[in-house]
Amino acid sequence: MTAIATRPETEHRGTTAPPARRRDSERLFNRVALGTLIALAVLWLVPLAWALATSVRPAQEVVTNPTGWFTAHPTLKAYGEIFDAGKLPYWYANSFITSILTTVLTVIMASLAAFALSQTRFRLRRAAFVMLLAGIMIPGQVLMIPQFLALQSAGLLNTYWGVVLPQVPNVVAVFVFKQFFDGIPRELIDAARADGAGWLRTYWQIVMPISRPAVSAVTIFVFVGVWNNFLWPLLVVTDPEMMTLPVGLTSVQDVFGVPYAQLMASAVLGAIPLLAVFALFQRRIVEGIAGTGLK
Amino acid sequence: MRDRIPTPSPPAPSRRRVLRGGLALGASGAAALTATGCGSTLAQGFTGGAPSPSRLNFWNPFTGGDGERMLAMQDAYRASHRSVDLKSATFLWGNPYYTKLTLATLGDRPPQAAVIHLSKLPTLAEAGLLTALHPEDLARHGLTEDKFDARPWRKSQFNGKPHAVPLDTHPFVLYFRTDIAEKAGLLDNKGQLADVDGPDAFIDVLRAAKEVTGAWGGSIASVKDASMQFRIFWSLYRQIGGGDLVADQGKRVVIDTAAAAEALAYIRRLSEEKVIPANTDGKGAITLLTTGKAGFLMDGVWQALAVQSAKVKFDMRPLPRIFKDAPYACAADSHALVLPKAPSAKAQRLDLSLGFAASMLHSSKLWAEGGHVPAWLPTQRSRAYEELEPQSHYATAADGAVYDPAAWYGGAGGTMQTVVGDVVTTVFTGDASPTAGAARLRRELRTLASRPAPV
Amino acid sequence: MLLPFALFYLVFLVGPLIYTVIAGFFDTSLLRSGLGDFAGLSNYKAVLGDAEFWRTLGNTLWFTVLTTVPLVVLSLVLALLADRFVRGRWFFRFAFFAPFVLPSAVVSLLFMFIYADQLGLAQEAVKWFGVDTPPSWLGDPDWAMLSIAAATVWWTVGFNFVLYLAGLQDVPREVHEAAAIDGAGPWQRIRHVVVPMLGRTTTLVTVLQVIASLKVFDQIYMMTSGGPDGSTRPSLQLIYDTGFVEGRVGYASTVSLLLFVVILFVSLVWFALVRRAEKEN
Incomplete structure (x- = not known):
């Protein structure tokens, strides 16, 4: 790392x-x-x-x-028959909405944090960095109980926010951005600062536009990760119309021993969106992993 | 399994457009959904607001053959209540269902009405997840005590108050192929099974059937079905007079290990004498009966339609009285309608939900066709039910019904069924001896009992 | 600028971690509000003395071994072979990597059908090899974990495969040529030259795999829900079951913390390994 x-x-x-x-x-x-x-x-x-x-x-x-x-x-x-059962469009929509929301929030917050850690100098910067590093070692699933209780007391169960918010603090995404930002020539930042641009403006107008590769790599992987997440939405979403695709497909049952043809049709329907994403971005995804900063 | 994110390698920005295109496509898809009525639900996803007042959400765990009847009953309700938007959802039976129901209620978005097993009622009510029902509210919808079978009605009470409206009793029974039984000379002149009671008699019957089928005498689910194994054990253990497994709401273990060992030894005999196969799952056990590879099937009444749909000659009767040391007993449970506790009266829709419950009871005949013994006396005592075959043939089993032991970890598809059933399976398959199995049962139950109750 | 992220970090990671530590000392219940009665160390005593805790931990470690070994070895072999072909590589990449993007739910649906008794492809397949009574893949305690591990290998081997392919790009062409001129055949070159040069990638792949496998839940929950007879139940499911099915939050928190310590230990070993590798360079 x-x-x-x-x-x-x-x-x-x-x-x-x-x-x-x-x-x-x-x-x-x-x-x-x-x-x-x-x-x-x-x-x-x-x-x-x-x-x-x-x-x-x-x-x-x-x-x-x-x-x-x-x-x-x-x-x-x-x-x-699956479409007639009626809930599939909801599941697609819910998966899409939660994945997009999480991705957008993650990209913004992680890149902002990474920018602060990479380009600015402030007290406790080192402490913040070490703490973040420690965060990599916290397996999120182990914290499902307190996370659930927190959302319950905030009244966010069965909402998109309940699915989205706990998935936003993605430490690895910060590292991906930080690694990319570290490679940006110092002169570029200094020039912008000399022109009187504030940090936020430097971030938004100088750094982010040239960081598209980092943004798209994080986007793809956060999106796929959230879309495929099973355990968390299984806990926070109980309303059949609020479920994400993986949870809906496997927990809402049909009556009278679902025929295998139908089960396999659901599997295919569940597989299609991401296979399509993969087909479109195959090179990007593979390159993303290949250049992994985890080496 | 995969929260791994890689870093990017140097730019390949041409893909950007594709990505944007994809996003735009998805966004327009979402917009289209919003425009076509899914919209209010999606909006709720952001705000967490309650659904519209005409909405009635109903949950049930009916994934067996009975689920089909439940759909017909819902259609009957829809036909007479056109202004109500009834939405039902079926979840996997057992722990997954009750966990969903619990989490939904804790999360303030429970369904307005739900089906539960009465064996789970004490735990759910103790946890404050169910709305207590007032007799005057029930009476308004014609749901009075005198119209219900006494046993399930009693089980619907908690702290002296009704918390559920019982729908049925569903015992563990014996299915048999009449054609095979006849060939084996097992039927008396009235077409009834003669001499099935008693430990040796029952095995003789199975052996006779085995000679006719050339494969097996009977079948029972033992693979991936701990609950079924629990049911046969619990039935025999009670017939032997073992009494309760646990007491004080599950805090104390009172299992009679001698009786447990005797019950287990008999279960082992069934597979050891090769009259029942020890490697069949739920579907497989039914298939053995319907394809004539077994003459008997021990299963719940809810498979009546599944067996009927195979269009073979069969009949059903109460589980034989294999041991006579105690009053007749067979494992059973009851379905009941409950109103999970909603965050507000507005969300509860008491009268709408009770009206729905009443409508379900009025459709009890349909439900009885699915195999269940109706708790609604107007149906249970009706001519139409008496003439229902083979469903009325085992109605007396309900009198010997024993519910699961009362414990917070007990009840339909719960931890106790899994733990006990798994032990029974190891004995049934011959992986453990009956005495070792009985000792392990006591050990496992003690572990469960030693845990502090969450309610 | 660090603030928004830090806020989320505190609320959803640090806060819950602290809560987990605290709740472990109480008989907290999901069904009652508040922390409940103070329990001292009784949860820890109960968990450490609970045969089920050790069994699920054993299951988790067994699953980790069953998946990590083939996932590392097989992906290395696949990458070594695929690296020799430029044309057609996209096909191998697609075949091996595509399953990785599927949701666990889809993978579970697929393999529940493949492993189904009497109807499944897996039982049919072993019949071709002359096994007349194939085992119930998910219903037999001796086979269930192996079956799930095999499905997991199918699902995730592509990720390691791609990492190895990338690692192979780092092996300079000259090394190959030099070895070839020395008279080394393809097999010797792979064994004595290429594989040793992939050491860093292997460390990475192994550690990521171990950490991921220790957190297994989804496919086991869906395919067997921990059965038969608890033979596949992993630690994370024990947390889920005690915390959400039974509602015993205090106990589940204790299990969470202990599992966290195990995963933390593995992560630290990894850090130590990486550090050492860096110093050597």
Whole structure:
């Protein structure tokens, strides 16, 4: 955590050019490697593919032949039934609203704090930094009981704020910003200050515009984290129409033994939004992890 | 599992547009939702305000075959109360359901009406989560004591006051395939099962059925179903005369380990003599019966519709009287409607909720078809119910109904059922001996009893 | 500028931590307001003497071992293999990483079906290998934790895979070439040259994995809710169950604090390791 350094991208290495007598073993090794990889990758895709395949099969067919893959009569009936049950649009909306709110608040607060720690000098700066560092080691889930009680006494259970607020103090996000801000040339800040800009203006007009990569990395990961959070919304949201997607999909039940086609359709519906985000931002996400400051 | 955030590597700003596009798309989606009526709910998400006064939220734990009937009963209510916006939600039975109900009530957003098991009533009422009902309010909706089965009505009282409106009694019973029983020569001339009472007699019956099916004599859920294992144990233990498991609201353990060991030994006999398989889950146990691989099934009455839907010849009867050391007993519980304590009278909607409860009771016939023995006497004593087959065949089981031991950790799907049921399972599968199981039961119960009660 | 964040930090992290410490000394109940009766050290005595506390801690550690080992080894192997191919890498990245972005709820739904008795793909699959009576994957105490761990490996291996791929970018091309000229085959090069150079990444991956696994809750809660016979119940579920299901906040706070100490210990070991690595550089 302390060794925060962004690694420059090296060019992709292909296989190295070996001496001629080594070429055969090299080629063989490559073939085995490729075969293994493809086999594993296909295996990795099986659960999602099976869910997709099951979700479009008629319910009766799933009962008679549960492990079949293909159907002669594909149907979207299971999806229709889920939508008819009526709560899915709420869950999507709730997940979307809470994720956006948390992300926005986190980005603003974490970047402000990081800016203060990185660029300004104040008393107790070091103490503040150490305290923050200690915060990384507090596992949030362990504090679920007092957090719940605090929100209960504030009357915020079953509101978006109840889901959002406890997820805002994200220490790692501060470090991500701080690491980025530390790399900003000092002269840039000094010049702005010399022009008479206050700290807030420097932050907003100089620093933030050039910190888009940090902002988007934090955005994506906070968004995904909040969208996928299960335990916390499970506690604070009990009203079926206030639930987030993961909680709603797994705690609100249908009567009379939910057909598997329908269960798999819910799984697919739950998977789609983030798979879409991933497909759109694949490189960004992967680069984000690759350049991780946690190294 | 993943609160890991990476830092960014040098910029790739072209993605920004995509991100913005995505946000805009989502925002417009949310706006569309707002425009189409979800709006007020979303607004509540920000303000925490109460839903509109015509709204009636109703929660239930009916995920078995009975849930289907509950939907029909709700439709009946909707048809006669068009101005009420009834919204129901079904949650997973047991601890998840009661935890949700508790957290919702603590969070000031409980449903106006909810179904609970009467075995849970003392704990919920003690915790102050239920609204006490006044006889004059109940009478206004025609809900008077004389119209209810005495046993569940008594269980609905807490500190001398009604806290629930009982809906049914649902005992643990015996399902059997009449065609298989007939082939095995087990039916008397009236088509009734003869000679199932007594420890050896019952096993003989199962063995006879096994010869016909070629697979198993009977079935019971034992995989992923601690509650079912609790029910068979509790029924037998009470028939042996073991009495209570705990006393003083769960603070003292009074289990009769000899009786427990005897009950466990019998349960073990069922799997050891290979008349009942020890590796079947809830769905599997029913499937064995409906596919003719077992002639008998020990299960709750709420599976009546699930078995009926398989369109095979079957009948139901009370659990046999296997031990005769004590009055007849079978594990049972009752569903009841309660009004979780709302933050204000306005949010409580007392009369709306009681009207809904009354309507549910008036639909008791529908509920009885789902397997439950109605607590509403006008239905229970009606001709129509008497003619309901096989549902009326086990109505007498309700007289031997024993509820779960009274303890804050007890009740339907609660910790005691899980703990006791898990021990019973280990004996049933042969992983532990009956005496070791009985000793472990006492140990586990003592651990539970030693914990300070939260209520 | 630090203030808004500091406020949230105090209210939602520091405050609750202090409350957890205090409530551990009281018989606090979820269902009664206030802290309740002073209990002294009785909660600590009860927790440390509670077989269930040790069993759930044991389950948690067992899960941590079951997931960390394959998640580190498998992701390293996958990355080493995938690193050899430039074309098609996006496909491997997609296949292995895509599950990581799914909510735990979706992962649980998928695997409850895959592990389902009689109907699931997993039982069907072992039948191909000649096992006639496959175990009940989630219903057999001997198999349930292994099954959940396998689902978890499927779910999260992509994260470590990507970290390793990034680590491999740091291995300079010249090292490879030099070793190849020395006559080292691909396997020797990987074993003696590349893997040792990934030491830092391995430390990082391992520690992150251990901390994440110690906090397991979601998939176990949804797939088995801790059963059968408590064989999969993790520490966090003990906190959830005692705190929210039973309402015994005082006791649950004590368990929370003890689990916190365990996680803190792991984090400190990590810091020490990183420090040492830095000094060596």
